[in-house]
Amino acid sequence: MKRREFLETSAAAMFGAILSTYANANGVVAKKRIAMVGTGVRGMNFWGVAVLERFGEHVDFVGLCDINPGRVEYAKQVMKVSCPTFTDFDKMMAAVKPEIVLVMTTDSEHDKQIVRALEMGADVITEKPMTTDEVKCRSILAAEKKTGRKVHVAFNYRFSPYFTRLKQLLSENRIGKVTSVDFNWFLNVYHGASYFRRWHGLKAKGGSLWVHKATHHFDLMNWWLDSDPVQVTAYGALEHYGKNGKVRGASCRSCDHKSSCKFFWDITKDAGAMKLYVDHEKHDGYIRDGCVFSPAIDIYDKMSAQVIYANGVTLNYSLTTYSPYEGHRLTFNGFDGKIDTWQGIPYQRGTFDKIDQAARHALEMEQGNEAADGFEEIILHKNFEPNPESIRVPRYRGGHGGGDIRMHRKMFQNEPATEPFRHSAGTRDGAMSILIGIAARKSIDEKRTVRIEELTDIKPMAKRPVA
Ligand SMILES: NC(=O)c1ccc[n+]([C@@H]2O[C@H](COP(=O)([O-])OP(=O)(O)OC[C@H]3O[C@@H](n4cnc5c(N)ncnc54)[C@H](O)[C@@H]3O)[C@@H](O)[C@H]2O)c1
Secondary structure (H helix, E strand, C coil), X not given: CCHHHHXXXXXXXXXXXXXXXXXXXXXXXXXXXXXXXXXXXXXXXXXXXXXXHHHCCCEEEEEEECXXXXXXXXXXXXXXXXXXXXXXXXXXXXXXXXXXXXXXXXXXXHHHHHHHHHHCCCEEEEECCCCCCHHHHHHHHHHHHHHCCCEEEECHHHHCHHHHHHHHXXXXXXXXXXXXXXXXXXXXXXXXXXXXXXXXXCHHHHCCHHHHCHHHHHHHHHHHHCCCEEEEEEEEECCCCHHHCCCCCCCXXXXXXXXXXXXXXXXXXXXXXXXXXHHHHHHHCCCCXXXXXXXXXXXCCEEEEEEEECCCCEXXXXXXXXXXXXXXXXXXXXXXXXXXXXXXXXXXXXXXXCCCCCCHHHHHHCCCCCCCCCEEEEEEEECCCCCCEEEEEECCCCCCCCHHHHHHHHHHHCCCCCCCCCCCECHHHHHHHHHHHHHHHHHHHHCCCEEHHHCCCCCCCCCCCCC
């Protein structure tokens, strides 16, 4: 076996050993002892209910923790588990001694629980983004190194069949040396606006959409290109939401402008959100249906960046937050041709695809909807060839393009056992994706190009290291 193959196989095996079940000397399969911190919508539903439904025979929830005492009790009830609940993370760790901690809190809190979990002897699965600034990032990297324990970053989008097919085409070198990429992501006026009514609207909580949202896109790009970012030059502004609104209220529920505001969202009609958030407002004051025109909002709603990679590729990236439809366009330009891709563009095939834009994100978050529904295309056009090739990939609308279930299978039953495309991500990948967004923020604030090496001691490499 060649050295590279060996390393890839051992990385996959190590990953499986951490997260899958294993038999003891008597052939008895032990359940993994799992604790969760952050029992909000993603924690409770995707990492709680869905994991128990799919892999209940492999996992045992031994503790749940949230700073909101009402929400953690509610999550316990919805997850139908009998483990103890906590509002203090260290107390939970000391009491239940989990093997794995699921970190599902607000983005800016991840570092605290990741570092403590490692120090107290557990491995970690954390939601993206790994954290929100370079200081916190350095402390996670140092804790992992010091403790010898492992952190896995849950980059679900990598696992979607569409993005995996793209990775395969690029790995096969089908358009020769890739030199530049154009990547534009559009958030619609429903899902895009929702970031401005939640904690995500504050840089201090989510690190801005450069980190909270774009971490997905930058991780995909690093993975597709198999190279590290070197420098970032960015622009951004807050021109539409926040202080720019003409009228505002404390929450949609209590607002005087319900009948005229296009961004009015009636949380009282959403039974799930009422039970998860409104019923527990009294404990922490968190308003889930905040105003998209709150003057406290300090993130950007328009973002663009140029990123130079260590292998010479130039990435032109933009993120829009008030589009009529949600989707993206992505083009890879190579010496021998180009690959064009898109998702969610309603008129792309010549006929208007009537997707309910208000419901689109709920559909994307939905679990259990695992059947393919039609197909999506990737167009590969070689230079000097008249006809492009249309590559059809089954379309999965639920669970982040089918990425959620595939990531879960990898984590909880090590399926598939071998990973030619190395879907699983650790702290280096988690760091490299957020560092682009952190550098972009810095670039806007300081009006200069920011080098990735300024932020941590990770050295950008033309070809990413295997482990
Ligand atoms: N990968 C994806 O596609 C995806 C989708 C949605 C959310 N997420 C991520 O999941 C995480 C949770 O997001 P959410 O939408 O569930 O948010 P949420 O607001 O519903 O839940 C966050 C929970 O964390 C709790 N919390 C905050 N600080 C805490 C602390 N110090 N200790 C304990 N609990 C604390 C809050 O009380 C809340 O219950 C975020 O990191 C988010 O970026 C990822």
